[in-house]
Amino acid sequence: MPEKSSKLVKIDKTDRRILEQVQQNGALTNQELADKVGLSPSPCLRRVRALEEAGVIVRTVTVLDHKKLGLSLTAIILIGMDRHTPERFAAFEEQVAGYPEVQECYLITGQDADYMLKVVVPDMDHYHHFLLNRITRIQGVSGVHSSFVLRRVIDSTALPLGYLS
Incomplete structure (x- = not known):
């Protein structure tokens, strides 16, 4: 998007x-x-x-406690693509936009990956299913590296407004 x-x-x-x-x-x-x-x-x-x-306030949301809802596993996934074309990237982005498990998706640089996803699921079994039946089936995905969050040290949606005059 x-x-x-x-x-x-x-x-x-x-x-x-x-x-x-x-x-x-x-x-x-x-x-x-x-x-x-x-x-x-x-x-x-x-x-x-x-x-x-003016588009400064984009939307208003309610933040839910993921653990109280049984969503105990947060994964950070680095994804490499086989081709770096606008069509390949657009198709990938459209596909992951439809996955409710994906909270954030970034096109990145500086890593051996093209995308970084933040995914929230109930447990490792659900993550395994999500990875094998969704992510790795997207055309063009050539590499996946997963890391798992042990503890949320800072979890904020607030922007640092102190820089503004």
Whole structure:
């Protein structure tokens, strides 16, 4: 999936405070958000909508506890492709986009791999099935190297907004 425009959006300190709050809790009501950032509700809502329209706020999600849902195994998979063509990459990306086990997929450089996937499954049996019946069956996959997460040391979706003016 191609990334959206990377055109920089100018934000001020109030926008940054709004973004910091919604990254921590996307379920805040507009009134709660306005109170936290020191605005009245109407200007707060206008700013949030402007950030959404500018593509800064892409979507609001709920983060689930994977272990409480029985998804105890996280794997990082490095995948090599046999040919480096736009068609081969597009076909691979379209295929993995349909796999609910894949949380993240990156086209990478600097490794002996072309893609890095983050995959969440219940256990090693499910991982084995996923690897053999899905990943290795994608046309063009020429190499797979798996690593397994022992412990999540930092697991954040928040962006570092301190760099913004």
